[in-house]
Amino acid sequence: MASSKKSHARAQPCVLPGGFTVLALQFSPDSAAQHQLFVKEHRVRAETSSHRPQDRTLFVLNVPPYCPEAVVKDLFSQFGSVQSVELRDHPGSSKESGPRLSKFFRQAEKQGFKVGYVVFQDSSSVTAAKSHPHNVPLVVCTEQRPVRTGVQKWIQQYTDSFIRPENLQKIVDSFMEDYDKRKEEEAERQRKEAEQQQEDEEGWVKVTRGHKGTKARPHTEAANQRTLQKEMRKKKRKELMNFYTWQHRNTQKEHIAELRKKFEEDKQRIALLRAQRKFRPY
Template structure:
């Protein structure tokens, strides 16, 4: 299918199939080359969280590698106050991976074009970004907002790769403090659950309903130990309740053993009489 030769009207937004609006980027004001990004209002019904509100989130495709989250924040602030910016390698749902880790504890990020989720303070900022004219490119690198590329960027990355020992120690200490805190909270929660499940004097176990959507947890070593202790207590109570019946069963066993012993002795006597040929049953 041949491309349309009709040019887009000057000063008007360019909308392509799929509902994406076209925005042009220029690295600097004197750059002749332009880069194209595609923006669209983020509307995913399956994603229900407060981090990406559907009415204030702008979905951006084809973000160049030299644009960091700080650069994107400054670049789109002209359409309104930016609340947060998230850059990812591929589009997808928001995933919380526990506490926010330092770059020292995260794997190296992939270099390449990315997708972004820009959350504005107001919903009108999304419409402003979508209605921006396609023939008015946004300038990435300015005097107020310099962006390093090429050799300068490599030198900066190499310099930042060296970490001062005192700063590293502070980050490790803060990480371990958070880890110890989460570990104590988990132990306290486990102790509370064990106390709730503990049997009373009559052997009743209190069962409580978990929160909605809770999944069954696999048996841990502590849970198996508690189950074993319950079985031992039940066995002891059963032995105490059947004390006299156990005595009766023991007496019956002893009586049966005596009868078997006498029967064997009688068999031996009969065999001895047969050998002596003195056995006359008739």
């Protein structure tokens, strides 16, 4: 009777003071070493993203480098259907800090332990993962799910780094089609704006009445640029060149200074040509 009580006590989950539950991780069935994962239910007040629902998301710490997202998904699938898995270097918001790049131009990932967010289909899966006994390890590498490490992993990563030309060509063609479509839409929009705000010979702009309930259109960049050019032309017409004596004198001084500068540059160029003519390498 005492032995059954001891075995029942060993099957209880190990809960730490911070609310984390310890899950044992074993690389292979015949491996003697074990690794520990720390999991808890993800509950953050500032988290408003729908990618991490607070009642179905499990926060995982100390994820080893040999466990990518696919492996983590398979490990936690025994507790229930997994919707998504996200591994990050540091805990934080799900919003991406940098621009999204193509899958062919991804930045090099940092090799180290990561934190994970496992989203289940059902909230009961989170409870099942937290109540898992700590003396029953989760096996990473099995015959049905082999995990490569060491040289085999590097060879696989090197092989996967090569891009098939036909796949890359399809992505490039799709991107260029979208780009051409956006450029055509932008050119059409600018043409319509130019027609609506086109000035006549006397400087009047034709204003048409829009649909009922539409708001007034703000000034566009093209309209502001035309207005600025118009003001500059008016200013140049009003400006009198060399009308006063001091204006004519300053113009002559600037012209003489420019001629002297050009004369010095020509002297230096001639001296350089003469030095090159005297140079005899042999």
